[in-house]
Each structure stands twice: as C-alpha cells, then as structure tokens.
Amino acid sequence: MLRLPAFLLLLPGLTLAPAARADEAPEAPKYEPREHYTKYEYRIPVRDGKKLFTVVYLPKDAGQGGKTYPLLMTRTPYSCGPYGVDRDGIRRLAPSEDFLKAGYIFVCQDVRGRYMSEGTWRVMTPHLDAKRGVQDVDESSDTHDSVQWLIDHLPGNNGKVGLWGISYPGFYTAASIVDSHPAIKAASPQAPIADYSQRDDGYHGGALMLAHNYGFYAAYRPQQTPTVEPKKWTAFDYRDRDAYSYFLRLGNLDAIASTFAGADPDKPATNPFFTELVEHDSFDDYWRARRLPEHLKNIHAAVLTVGGWYDAEDLAGPLAIYHAIERQNPGTPNRLVMGPWVHGGWMRGIGQQLGAIGFDGRHSEWFQKNVLLPFFEQHLRGGADARLAEATVFETGTNVWRRYDAWPPRQAVRRSFYLQAGGRLAPGAPGAAEAFDRYVSDPNRPVPFIGYTALGMPKDYMVADQRFAATRPDVLVYETEPLEEDLTVAGPVGVELFVASTGTDADFVVKLIDVWPQDAGPEPAQPPRDKPADVEPPKPNFGGYQQLVRGDPLRARFRHGFDKPEALVPGRVEALRFELPDVNHSFRRGHRLMVQVQSSWFPLIDRNPQSFVRIRSARPEDFQVATQTVYRGGAQASRIELRVVDPAKAQAAAKP
Incomplete structure (x- = not known):
C-alpha cells in the first residue's frame, strides 16, 4: 500500500500562462478554493466517549437561500493536516478541481488513534458483527456516529454523504459502509486493502513482501495522540544504494526488524507494527479477525471500487472488495474500475505510461x-x-477500455498451456512418460526481482524486462511459438505445478x-509525466523484450492451507495449485507467451531458507542450497490456466 496516498499529495498546481497577445482571448483566472470555502475543525464524539478530529471545508454560501451541498468524506491514518490556519489544504481532500467547482462539503477525519484523534489505532481494525455495548467500536461505528454528527451540525448539507479514499483510506471507506448509515449514499474504495495477509500488502502466497x-x-x-504532523518529514537512511545487498547482508527477518532507526539513526529501534507483521507469518486468528470481505454486508450505498493493474501494493484488494459486495449485497449498485495505473495512479499521474510501456492516452483524467x-x-x-x-476495465496490450457485465467476463473460456520439453509452452498436454526439469536454488544468491540497482520497490517492476532472469541457471523458461492471432486473457491466472x-x-x-x-522497434515517443509534450524520453528497443504481465509466489509449506504450515518431504512429488492475480491483457499477434519458474524473488519477497524452520529467526546454517524439480509429463503435467476472451466478442468502450 502506498503510505502517502494520493489525496494527501497536492495536485499539480495550475500555472499562469504568459500574457495573451492582443488577438487572443485572455486565459480564465486560476480557480482559488479559498474564495469559495471556509475551513472548520471539530472534535466529534463517538459512542465510547473518544473524540475524532475532523476537518471540514464548507462552501461559503451553504445554507444561504436554501443552498445545500452533499458531503464528501475521507477517513485517514495519514493526517488531515495542515492543522489550524488553512494553507490550501482543501486541494488535498478533493479528488479533482472539478469536484471543487461542482461544490461539496469536504470532510477529512483522522481515524481513531492517529494524529489528532483519540483512542488506540489497530492494524486493519477488526470489524465486530455483534456489538454488545458502547465500548464495542470499529470503523463502521466510528463512521456512523461521525456521519450523524455532521448531518446534525453542519449548515447547508443536503443529508447525503459520499465516502472515498485510496490505499489505507480505501480500506476505511470499505469498512465504513458495513451496516451503513442511511445518509451514506455512495462510496468509492480505491486501492483498498481487503486482507493484509493474502495478496495485499503483507504476504503473497505465504511469502512476506519484504x-x-x-x-x-x-x-x-x-x-501518542493527539499529535500534529512533524515540521519536517525525514527519509529513512538505508546507508546503501542497493536493496538486494542491503537485505542480504542483514540476514534473517529478526535482524532486519532490529534496524529501524528513530530520530538518531545510530540508535536502532524496532517498529512494533513490522514486528507484529513478521510474527504472524501464517493465517492465524490475528489475520482472521482483520479479513474484511466476509463482513461486507448490509451495504445500502452505491459502490464504485477502483484499482490499477500495476498496483504493486494492493492489486488484489479492489477485486476482493468488489466480489464480496457483489456476492453478499444483491441489489446494491456495485461497479468495478481497473485501469493502467500504479497504486493511486488515477489521482497522481497522467496514466499514459509505466516504465517503458505506454498506454496511448491520458487515462487518469478520463x-x-x-x-x-x-x-x-x-x-x-x-x-x-x-x-x-x-466492470469498466482497461485492456493492456491493445490499450483500450472494455465494458463487461461481469468480472471476470462471462464469455471467458478456460484454456491450459503446458510446460513442455525444450522450454516449450503449448496448449496440448504432453505425453504420458515422466519428464521433468531441474535447477539449483541457493538462498544466499537469490534471483533478484529487477535487473537494476534500486532501493525499495520500484513500481515499474510490474512491466519490467525479464531477460536478466531468463539467463540465470536457477530460472526455468518456457515459451510458445509466435502467436498467429491476438490472445486476450481476462481474469485470474491458474497455476498447477x-x-x-x-x-x-x-x-x-x-x-x-x-x-x-x-x-x-522503439515505442512511439510519449512525454514523461509532468514534462512538456515536446520533451522526448529515450526510445527503448523492444526487440525480444520480455514484459512481465503477472507474477506471484507460493511458499510450499502452505500448499495445504495458509493456516497449516507443513514441511516438504525431500524427493516427494507435491502438487501446488494457486492463482496469480487477475490480468486483462492482450498478447498481440507475433508475440509469444512465456512462463518463468524460480524459487526466489529478492528482496520483493523474503528469502526462504529452504529448510523447515521459523523463517524470521533462521540461522545462517539454515539457509541451504536445494535442487528443485518441476515435472511436466503424464499425470504430473505442470500448466497454467488462462481465461481467454475472443476479442471479436468483447465490447470495447470508446478510447478516451
């Protein structure tokens, strides 16, 4: 999850154009929100007596002559600052300037236990289906009480409330509409976390997203609350330029957890949130209590869930939220949008390019x-x-928007591609004879997830060229012949190894x-984000480019369930069945499908010592070289399963 979400970043400011020539019409004056809105700050009491700090920007004419406005509210753990004197903070609350001009009562609330709100903050607040008294509180109850207070106390409101938020605020949006207050008429959870331990920020396939x-x-x-924002935000000092060498040098997760520095970087300090994440490394009661989808019931608001195909933090969350609401709230208007965006990119960027891959349009503005x-x-x-x-979904590869009456599309047909001899990938099942490929995996020399030096998790890794990995001896590579027709894949990708x-x-x-x-050849030139259109970026040569479409791990100890870690028996053949997150991608005629199989992806995920020990405290001697065998014959034919849509039957929306 992006931890400084889009609505907390200032939208790009408008610049004044040079003076108009005599034969040109003067440019419209810049819109100044402070001329139209007044800022107020409140401490709203909720049922257990705690007070939640809430910022309101009220249109100056609200209530005058019967003028009313709807409320648009976001709830965040990342601060509703700047506190006190207004410094154009309203631009951080409005999804776009069009919302400012349309006229809303903009509301921001520091969630319980963060910044200026009282109480105790908890990771993904567990929802309480049965509340026995005023001390039983969750995000739904805090929102219910706050909405009622706002409706009762703000002049000129029309009695209708909308909720929205990106990333963690997307989670709060979704959690707030369970048993929703009747005034909440619309909600848009964007890049929401649905289950921190299952393919959202925390763990993928049982492996920690390190x-x-x-x-x-x-x-x-x-x-401690209440507290204001720091005067200056300081970046963490890795004292290194390469995350690969940094984490490898530190060793196990306990050692990594000990490196968090406070104000003085020479005095290591642990972060209890990170330690808590590492401690709960299987699907235990801690994570069960924090899994949101099964609680998404009794929702009366219209819902628009938004996500990005290249959201490295919360790609799975929007899909899980959408499906849960669809399944448990028949009759509730429920819509899904998935675009060509990184985490929150529909609000922060143009949406026309990621890394070397272009998308032919300004999709965020659209x-x-x-x-x-x-x-x-x-x-x-x-x-x-x-x-x-x-479902309004962007189809990568062809760069068009599609409109479907369900997601995945009802017309999608399942089609398997099998791992074959000689590194081939083909639709036909291989012969009955036993066949296999092998590689040696060394956890002390793990396969990197990017082919260049960087810190953190570069967002363009999700479309990055994989040729650097294909040349390693510890990576198996399988590919089809060049496609004779476009192959459009829509939905999750099944894996059976x-x-x-x-x-x-x-x-x-x-x-x-x-x-x-x-x-x-090179891609057509596209202006880089926030650069003038006459500035051309480098033109990469795409001959043989191996563009990552989707990838994910499965930690084999969880092959029988994420709550049931179980050791492998050396030499015993095991079936691993799991899914890669959804895609909506068209492999163009003349392109090839490729599958790569490997046993590390570092430091995107933590290292598996390849011995059945507690990974967080694994000793140096626990990190052992292992030979991995992938079978591809007879009843042990490894494959991927794609959901294929005939492009002729797909309804394309007009390209924005």
Missing part, C-alpha cells in the same frame, strides 16, 4: 471526469445516470510474460 513493508514501516510508527465525478454527482446530487458498466525438492521447504515463483517480436 521491500515494500520495510519501506513503509520505516516511516509509519506508533504515536477516469476523473467521465467516471468518478458522474458517479458521485448521480448518487449525492441526483445528477444524470453515470451509465457505468458493471508438480514439484519436488531436496529441501524441506521452498518457494515457487511463477511469472507470466509477454515476449515481443525480435523485430519490434
């Missing part, structure tokens, strides 16, 4: 104007029908890759 969580918890710490604003206008102000499809190991534990990372033709 680089991301370490980077986040270096800045996110417990705090979404803001044609989807998000019409959604809230319809449900909070009685505006025109936004006419949103059940038959494996054996000489160790007692192992990770198996599977990557689905789009291989460009050898004669592919």
